[in-house]
Amino acid sequence: MSKSQKRFSIVLSLIMTVTFVLSACGDSREASESGGAGNDTVQLIWYTIGTPQKDVNKVMETVSQYTKEKINATVTMKMVDWGDYAQKMQVNVASGEPMDIIFTSAGGFDYVQNARKGAFLELDELLPQYGQDLIKTINPAFLSGSKVDGHNYGIPANKELPQQEVWRFNKTLLDKYKLDTSGVRTLDSLEPLLKTIKENEPGVTPFAMDKNYVPYVPYDYVIQNLPMAVKLDTTDFKIVNILETPEMNEALTTMNKYYKAGYISSEAATTGSTNDLTTSGNWFLDRAQTQPLADNQWSASYGYPVVSTPASDAIITNTSVQGSIMAISANSEYPEKAMEFLNLLNTDPVLRNMVDSGIEGTHYKKVNDTHMENLPESKNYDMPSYSLGNNMLLYLNSxxxxxxxxEFKTFNAEGVDSPILSFNFDTSKVSAELTAVQNVKEQYWAALMTGTIDPATNLEQVIEKFNQAGLEKVMAEAQSQLDAWRAENK
Structure with missing residues (x-):
């Protein structure tokens, strides 16, 4: 062999070696500890909302052992904190980040708008093919109510159907000061209780909230937390600017009074989560969405007693129907396997409870066949149950x-429909104005809603800023679509 032939042979060998190494590493998501050619076990990447938990990877290793046996897939969960979720997911979608399953909702990484933008895969064919068991299990109202323009783009969590707000209380402090909650309903009615805690508990936040807090008023928002809404008892179906209603004006005035009194944290408008407060117990009251026996769940999760009392009626809205959805990413490498996983998660009690509560014997223990209780290590895996699939498969608290x-089924059956239930506003004709409106919201909304700024001197300016950004045009387009929807749906 000539020297030139030898050099060519060596170069060829190097190229083949590099090619082999690259091809071996190229599809890193063809997962499995055994590896090797012909192994079709895949790794699913699941993005979900919530404060990142210390033991999430540990639990997902156990989950993956189970799912590999069942559907030949492993699972990697990536948690993104509450206040950062929507922005993080927008970046992920825009950049083409590898994702298979994505948590979405009406209020967290907007389900309808992102479905229309193409972020999620349409499931009309995958659902009957790989989700037959799931279809039989979930309340049909969730699957029908979460359709966008006639198509399914996600699997809603089977949970409470109506949305009902409650005031939650740290019962330890209620009992300590013998405070009575029987007369509590409105925002104003909280004042005597907040005053008692402020005067006697300097290390406690009387009224806990984060930057996503919005005072409750009896309206249904056309787009969650933007100032366009229809009154729940409407007869004319008129969309109004919520900031111009007497109910919101009164609520914002009260919030500012509470803020000035020191009942609300000075950092509320920039706080992404109240998780530190619930972990420490250094809070007295907050507002939350409830479900039957929610007090038991909160108490078990926090490790101390929590009680609640209604702050609103139980209303079935788009937000509640679309309050927790798992979508398949439009750029998923494994959409069929992702649907298989969602089918399993929503029908298999072993998997559903593992994802929710962690590893049996480490994070929780079974009390009997249907009941469980948390172990001390549960503090390292405290997950938001509502966001993780079919709640009605969960073990009961002790x-x-x-x-x-x-009781859940009764609660669901008794919920009252919002007047605009199933109306989904198509924002495509006003997308530029809506972007500008969102920018105004980012600048002023949290400070206004948490009472950080005084509505007496700021509300008119904020309303004018929204109108300058194009809110009135957005509302006019929404009204036109709502009128057409009413005519079509009688």
């Missing part, structure tokens, strides 16, 4: 009655 899920 103090839950055996008929808990029957």
């Amino acid at each position: 103090n839950d009655p055996d008929n808990k899920w029957e």
Whole structure:
């Protein structure tokens, strides 16, 4: 062999070696500890909302052992904190970040708008092919109510159907000062209780909230947390600027009074989560969305007693129907396997409870066949149950009655429909104005809603800023679509 032939042979060998190494590493998501050619086990990447938990990778290793046996797939969960979720997911979608399953909702990484933008895969064919068991399990109202322009783009969590707000209380402090909550309903009615805590508990935040807090008023928002809404008892179906209503004006005035009194944290408008407060117990009251026997769940999760009292009626809205959805990313490498996983998650109690509560014997223990209780290590894996699939497969807390899920069904059946339930505003004709409106919201909304700024001197300016950004044009387009929707749906 000539010297030139030898050099060519060596170069060829190097190229083949590099090519082999690159091809071996190229599809890193063809997962499995055994590896090797012909192994079709895939790694699913799941993005979900919530404060990142210390033990999430540990739990997902156990989850993956189970799912590999069942559907030949492993799971990597990536948690993004509450206040950062929407922005992070927008970046991920725009950049083509590898994702298979994405948490979405009406209020967290907007389900309808992102479905229309192409972020999620349409599931009309995948659902009957790989989700047959799921279809039989979930309340049909969730699947029908979460359709966008006639198509399914996600799997809603089977949970409470109506949305009902409650005032939650740290019962330890209620009992300590013998405070009565029987007369509590409106925002104003909280004042005597908040005053007592402020005067006697300097290390406690009387009224806990984060930057996403919005005072409750009896309206349904056309787009969650933008100032366009329809009154729940409407007869004319008129969309109004919520900031111009007497109910919101009164609520914002009260919030500012509470802020000035020191009942609300000075950092509320920039706080992404109240998780530190609930972990420490250094809070007295907040507002939350409830479900049957929610007090038991909160108490078990926090490790101290929590009680609640209604702050609103139970209303079925787009926000509640679309309050927790798992979509398949439009750029998923494994959409069929992702649907298989969602089918399993929503029908298999072993998997559903593992994802929710962690590893049996480490994070929780079974009390009997249907009940469980948390172990001390549960503090390292405290997950938001509502965001993780079919809640009605979950083990009951030790103090839950055996008929808990029957109570859910009753609660769902008794909910009252919002007048604009199933109306989904198509924003495509006003996308530029809506972007400008969102920018105004980012600048002023949290400070206004948490009472940080005084509505008496700021509200008119904020309303004018929204109108300058194009809110009135957006509202006019929404009204036109709502009128057409009413005519079509009688």
